[in-house]
Amino acid sequence: MAESNEFDVVIVGAGFSGVYQLIRLREEGFKVHLLEASGGLGGIWQWNCYPGARVDTHCEIYQFSRKELWAGWRWTERFPGWSEMRAYFDYVGKKMDLLKDVSLNCRLSKARYNENTDNWELEVDTGSKMSAKFIVICTGFASKPYIPKLDGMELFEGDAHHTALWPQDGLDLKEKRVAVIGTGASGIQVAQEAALVSKHLTVFQRTPNMYLPMGQKDYGPKENERMKEELPGRFKRRGECFGGFDFDFIPTSGADVSDVEREETYEKLWQAGGFNFWLGTYHDVFTDEKVNRTAYEFWKKKTRERIKDKDLAQKLAPSEPPHPYAVKRPSLEQWYFDIFNYENTELVSLRDEPIVKMTKSGIVTSEREYEFDMVVFATGFDAVTGGLTNIDITDTDGNTLGERWSDGVRTHLGLATSKFPNMLMGYGPQAPTGFCNGPSSAEYQGECIIELLLYIRDKKFSRFETEESFENIWREKIVEIADQTLFPKADSWYMGANIPGKKKEMLMYPGGLPKYLEEFRQCAAHQFEGFKCS
Ligand code: N01
Numbered sequence: 441m442a443e444s445n446e447f448d449v450v451i452v453g454a455g456f457s458g459v460y461q462l463i464r465l466r467e468e469g470f471k472v473h474l475l476e477a478s479g480g481l482g483g484i485w486q487w488n489c490y491p492g493a494r495v496d497t498h499c500e501i502y503q504f505s506r507k508e509l510w511a512g513w514r515w516t517e518r519f520p521g522w523s524e525m526r527a528y529f530d531y532v533g534k535k536m537d538l539l540k541d542v543s544l545n546c547r548l549s550k551a552r553y554n555e556n557t558d559n560w561e562l563e564v565d566t567g568s569k570m571s572a573k574f575i576v577i578c579t580g581f582a583s584k585p586y587i588p589k590l591d592g593m594e595l596f597e598g599d600a601h602h603t604a605l606w607p608q609d610g611l612d613l614k615e616k617r618v619a620v621i622g623t624g625a626s627g628i629q630v631a632q633e634a635a636l637v638s639k640h641l642t643v644f645q646r647t648p649n650m651y652l653p654m655g656q657k658d659y660g661p662k663e664n665e666r667m668k669e670e671l672p673g674r675f676k677r678r679g680e681c682f683g684g685f686d687f688d689f690i691p692t693s694g695a696d697v698s699d700v701e702r703e704e705t706y707e708k709l710w711q712a713g714g715f716n717f718w719l720g721t722y723h724d725v726f727t728d729e730k731v732n733r734t735a736y737e738f739w740k741k742k743t744r745e746r747i748k749d750k751d752l753a754q755k756l757a758p759s760e761p762p763h764p765y766a767v768k769r770p771s772l773e774q775w776y777f778d779i780f781n782y783e784n785t786e787l788v789s790l791r792d793e794p795i796v797k798m799t800k801s802g803i804v805t806s807e808r809e810y811e812f813d814m815v816v817f818a819t820g821f822d823a824v825t826g827g828l829t830n831i832d833i834t835d836t837d838g839n840t841l842g843e844r845w846s847d848g849v850r851t852h853l854g855l856a857t858s859k860f861p862n863m864l865m866g867y868g869p870q871a872p873t874g875f876c877n878g879p880s881s882a883e884y885q886g887e888c889i890i891e892l893l894l895y896i897r898d899k900k901f902s903r904f905e906t907e908e909s910f911e912n913i914w915r916e917k918i919v920e921i922a923d924q925t926l927f928p929k930a931d932s933w934y935m936g937a938n939i940p941g942k943k944k945e946m947l948m949y950p951g952g953l954p955k956y957l958e959e960f961r962q963c964a965a966h967q968f969e970g971f972k973c974s
Contacts, residue, residue: 455483655713684880
């Protein structure tokens with residue numbers, strides 16, 4: 441902890457966003473400190489250490505774009521695993537000498553705004569207190585794990601863990617009878633590994649997920665050298681692409697090409713691996729149901745080729761899609777569909793046999809009783825807002841963020857929310873966030889935060905607050921764009937619909953990174969309208 445406990449800015453969370461803020465704010469001469477609940481830098485990569493946890497954005501653009509950082513780092517895989525991501529963040533921390541301004545194992549436990557001093561008074565769970573003129577919350581979109589409440593779960597005598605709360609010392613799956621509940625990105629990664637070593641693996645699937653082929657590759661010196669030549673161009677491209685990737689949608693409508701041409705395009709995107717078949721396809725895949733269906737049919741054909749058993753094929757890749765293609769975030773698989781051809785692996789469709797309860801030895805469904813040594817909850821997160829509403833922070837009327845947003849999230853540009861003066865959010869609600877590559881969001885949206893803070897400092901303001909009328913406009917824009925898409929047709933975490941009781945609404949800005957940046961530019965060009973400064 442720094443000598444004085446009074447800061448210009450306190451950042452919460454040391455993922456890509458928080459670390460970027462720390463580097464940049466320090467460069468701009470702010471007195472800044474970062475609080476991080478885990479034991480190291482890297483955000484989600486400190487928590488996600490379950491077997492198989494790996495990033496599903498190619499490493500070329502899943503890193504900071506500063507040359508001083510990428511020039512001295514080598515990746516070993518196109519899609520690196522969690523331990524490599526941790527090593528990368530250790531490298532960044534050392535290279536930029538970050539830790540002197542970071543408190544690790546230190547969770548923000550309480551935050552109150554003092555109207556007399558225009559300062560945030562902060563308490564952390566180690567008992568320390570500090571104050572800051574501004575706080576920047578960078579807790580990420582997946583920092584509040586969600587575990588469904590199952591009858592009898594407290595009786596279970598084996599190991600039971602959520603993927604994001606995995607024991608740091610690891611857990612041996614070898615020769616265990618393992619259950620995986622949930623088949624999103626986390627669920628399939630852990631299932632792929634469990635299938636290789638466990639005695640028996642049971643995957644409990646509620647909704648079939650449209651997994652895409654990862655296209656994993658080893659990266660040696662040659663690949664790293666080539667990468668470095670390409671990086672400046674790739675980084676530049678990110679700000680021009682919808683998802684902050686180095687590729688974008690095809691501007692042609694998927695309805696305006698012949699079946700043969702479409703099929704060839706899909707095949708090329710499929711072979712490219714990663715998210716190409718998601719964010720590099722026809723631009724109207726998320727707005728035109730017919731085009732969307734062609735993508736689903738292609739996906740289904742490819743997937744079914746890999747599954748021998750017809751019943752299983754119907755469960756994993758049904759004739760009729762459970763929702764439009766890819767309006768829930770697709771996950772990248774390596775050998776997921778193959779595991780169901782292994783003798784030790786079975787799939788239970790929760791649509792056919794829902795879980796009734798847990799017992800001391802396993803799980804009881806409507807059809808039968810299963811015994812397990814280990815139950816893995818890969819059931820996702822109270823995404824996007826959960827990391828914020830989880831903090832004991834109140835507005836100037838004494839209401840929590842959860843109370844303020846109970847009838848819907850309201851922010852101005854996803855950067856700040858009214859009645860929480862001098863508080864900014866990075867990679868949070870109503871910003872590109874989950875529709876954007878994390879490091880791209882950290883840097884591009886991060887620069888919006890820096891620019892606003894510099895403006896406030898230059899003008900010698902001591903306080904800013906967003907205006908509710910501008911929040912309403914921003915919300916309406918988000919709803920309007922979302923309503924033109926197929927996203928509202930799925931109960932996804934994008935829509936807040938994965939958590940029982942949570943309001944269903946588009947939680948992020950669905951217009952893409954370039955449009956978001958344009959909105960910010962407009963705001964900045966008009967003296968940051970909507971941010972009332974005094
Ligand atoms: O969580 P999810 P995740 N009973 O919400 C099921 C990022 N991420 O941790 O689809 C039974 O996607 C739920 O079923 P359904 C990435 O952005 C990235 O996997 O709602 N099942 C679903 O199958 C990702 O999108 C990486 O019907 C229940 C699963 O649990 C985001 O984090 C790695 C249930 C949850 O899937 C979240 O991914 C990991 C219940 N009561 C995560 N409740 C990489 O970069 C929920 N489910 C690689």
